[in-house]
Structures are given as C-alpha cells and as structure tokens.
Amino acid sequence: MIQRRLSIPVSVGDVRIGGNAPVSVQTMSTINPADETRAIDDAIRLAGYGAELIRFAVPDMAAAKGLAAVVKASPVPVIADIHFDYRLALQAVDSGVAALRINPGNIGADENVAAVVQKVRPKHIPIRIGINTGSLPTDILDAYGGHPTASGMVEGALRHIRILEKMDYKNMVISLKASDVCLMIEAYKMLADKVPYALHLGVTEAGLIREGSIKSAIGIGTLLYEGIGDTIRVSLTGDPAAEIKAGQIILSSLGLRKFGPTLISCPTCGRTQVNLIGLAQQVQEAISGLDLPIKVAVMGCVVNGPGEAREADFGIAGGKGQGIVFSHGQVLRTVPENQLVSSLLEEIHKSIQKES
Numbered sequence: 001m002i003q004r005r006l007s008i009p010v011s012v013g014d015v016r017i018g019g020n021a022p023v024s025v026q027t028m029s030t031i032n033p034a035d036e037t038r039a040i041d042d043a044i045r046l047a048g049y050g051a052e053l054i055r056f057a058v059p060d061m062a063a064a065k066g067l068a069a070v071v072k073a074s075p076v077p078v079i080a081d082i083h084f085d086y087r088l089a090l091q092a093v094d095s096g097v098a099a100l101r102i103n104p105g106n107i108g109a110d111e112n113v114a115a116v117v118q119k120v121r122p123k124h125i126p127i128r129i130g131i132n133t134g135s136l137p138t139d140i141l142d143a144y145g146g147h148p149t150a151s152g153m154v155e156g157a158l159r160h161i162r163i164l165e166k167m168d169y170k171n172m173v174i175s176l177k178a179s180d181v182c183l184m185i186e187a188y189k190m191l192a193d194k195v196p197y198a199l200h201l202g203v204t205e206a207g208l209i210r211e212g213s214i215k216s217a218i219g220i221g222t223l224l225y226e227g228i229g230d231t232i233r234v235s236l237t238g239d240p241a242a243e244i245k246a247g248q249i250i251l252s253s254l255g256l257r258k259f260g261p262t263l264i265s266c267p268t269c270g271r272t273q274v275n276l277i278g279l280a281q282q283v284q285e286a287i288s289g290l291d292l293p294i295k296v297a298v299m300g301c302v303v304n305g306p307g308e309a310r311e312a313d314f315g316i317a318g319g320k321g322q323g324i325v326f327s328h329g330q331v332l333r334t335v336p337e338n339q340l341v342s343s344l345l346e347e348i349h350k351s352i353q354k355e356s
Contacts, residue, residue, distance in 0.1 A: 013077030
C-alpha cells in the first residue's frame with residue numbers, strides 16, 4: 001500500500017491537486033490558442049482521451065486572448081504556460097484560465113510578480129512554479145560546479161517559492177523536471193522534505209514515445225511508489241494523446257488509479273502455438289471501448305495461462321487450433337482459435353449484464 005506524502009491541496013478548476021486527491025493526469029496541447037478553432041478541437045480531443053488538465057503555451061498576447069474561447073469550450077480545466085512577460089499572465093487570468101505555469105523569478109521586477117499575485121489571489125488561481133535543468137540561473141550553476149545538480153535545482157525552486165511566500169501566496173504547485181531520470185528523482189525527493197506544496201512530476205524532454213514512456217515510467221513511477229507526487233505529465237515528442245495513455249498506465253500499474261480495462265499478456269516462447277502478438281492486439285482493440293476497470297489476460301499456452309493469470313478478471317489462453325476462456329483461473333469454455341476473441345467478449349458482456 002503506497003503511503004502518499006500529504007501536501008497542501010489546491011484547486012485547478014474542478015480538479016483538486018494534493019492532499020488526498022487522486023493523482024491527476026495532465027498533458028500539453030501543441031496548438032497555439034490564438035488559433036481558437038483548432039485549439040478548442042484539440043482540448044476536446046485530449047479530454048476525450050482522458051486528460052484531466054490541459055496546458056497551453058502562451059507566447060504572445062494573441063494567444064493569451066485566444067484562451068478565453070478555449071477555456072469556455074474545454075471540457076477540462078485549462079492552464080496557461082507563460083514565460084518572461086507578466087502581462088500575458090494577467091490577460092490569461094482575464095481569459096478565465098484555471099491555473100498559471102510561471103516562474104516568479106523570470107518575469108522581471110517585484111512589482112510584476114505582485115501584479116500577478118494581486119490578479120490571481122481573489123480567484124484562488126494556483127501558480128505552478130516549474131524549475132528544470134535548462135532554466136537554472138547562472139549563479140546557481142556556478143555554485144554547484146557549472147552543471148545541474150539536485151541541490152541546485154532545489155535551491156532554484158526555493159528561490160521562486162520564497163518570492164510568493166513573501167507575498168503571502170501559498171496556492172502553489174511545484175515541479176523539478178530533468179531529462180536525467182536519476183537527477184529528477186533525487187531533486188524531487190530532496191524538495192519533498194523541504195516544502196509542504198503539491199508536486200507536479202515529469203521527466204522533461206523525455207524523447208520519442210517508446211523511449212520517453214520508459215524514462216517517464218521509471219522517474220515518475222519511482223517517486224509515486226515512494227508516495228511523492230500529486231499530478232503528472234508524461235512529456236513525449238509525439239501526439240499528446242500518447243502522453244495521457246502513458247500517464248494512465250503508470251498510475252494503473254501502481255494501483256493509484258483505474259482507467260478502463262488493463263491488458264496483461266505473456267511473452268511468446270516455444271510452447272506458443274497461436275499468433276499471440278496478433279491475438280493480444282485484437283483483444284486490446286476489442287476492449288479499448290469498455291469503461292470498466294477490469295484486468296484481461298492473453299496467454300500463450302493452456303498449460304500456464306490460467307494459473308499465471310489467475311488475478312485476471314477474464315482471459316484467454318491459446319493451444320493448437322483452439323484455446324480456453326477463463327475467469328480468475330477457472331476455465332469457462334474451450335473454443336476454436338478463431339473464436340477466442342469473440343468468446344472472451346461474450347463472457348465479459350455476460351458479466352456486465354449480470355451486474356447491471
């Protein structure tokens with residue numbers, strides 16, 4: 001049982017981050033909100049894939065103003081990602097965003113930060129302070145040998161945190177991202193002991209979908225297992241929909257959330273006499289539309305299948321020209337190989353009808 005670190009909760013629209021709230025899954029749209037129609041379509045699309053929070057980059061005033069239409073149409077809360085120009089943050093708040101991603105130290109003079117805090121305070125809009133290895137100030141890099149370290153990242157984060165604390169604004173979420181997985185883990189663990197704020201986890205610049213998902217699973221998963229982390233984003237070079245799916249799998253694998261069916265399948269070996277890869281792909285596609293937190297197994301042989309997958313709610317195991325359908329290790333029926341997938345679905349739907 002994972003014992004989660006108890007952080008100060010914040011509300012991003014109707015999504016709660018921190019405290020005892022479930023770990024939420026975020027993503028970032030690739031569309032500039034100045035292109036309102038495309039941005040709205042993307043927000044709706046990504047929410048349909050399961051994104052619970054969607055961030056948009058705000059490079060200029062046209063984007064900040066375009067957020068108003070996006071916020072109004074988005075099924076989930078919208079976060080504005082802003083750098084350097086505090087006026088973009090002010091406009092984003094006027095456009096109705098649910099949170100800001102902004103570093104108080106890079107938007108200029110103290111009065112600029114004060115203007116942003118004054119704007120968000122009455123609306124209780126959280127600010128996410130995001131530090132990564134590429135944004136550390138030169139003096140911190142110099143102090144730690146000229147290259148990013150966990151201690152340097154924590155010091156950089158604390159520098160930004162203190163700016164808001166001095167203004168008595170503690171409605172914060174903090175992130176400490178690095179492309180180096182071990183560095184990212186070390187930095188988050190160090191900061192988690194120093195501040196009470198909710199933490200946004202991510203491996204930045206993780207790479208393409210396969211490599212990036214693996215790196216993110218290691219980094220994010222390790223921290224979540226140790227109870228650290230309140231919201232996550234898997235940063236991938238690809239369609240943001242892949243980020244959402246990867247995030248859901250990480251949370252499901254740790255038992256922190258349940259997102260529809262989970263497929264488990266064995267590797268092929270010399271005992272396998274069916275096209276196991278093709279069979280698993282068919283099952284994955286067939287159950288993808290189900291909104292049930294069930295575990296479905298696809299096993300290569302009858303000998304080990306039901307035993308190894310006895311934890312599965314439903315499963316199939318192949319043989320020579322035929323196979324079995326089973327549930328919690330108990331064989332339900334034996335069918336020809338070409339009927340395995342359809343028979344599996346029949347048993348799942350029978351169970352659904354019984355429960356309803």
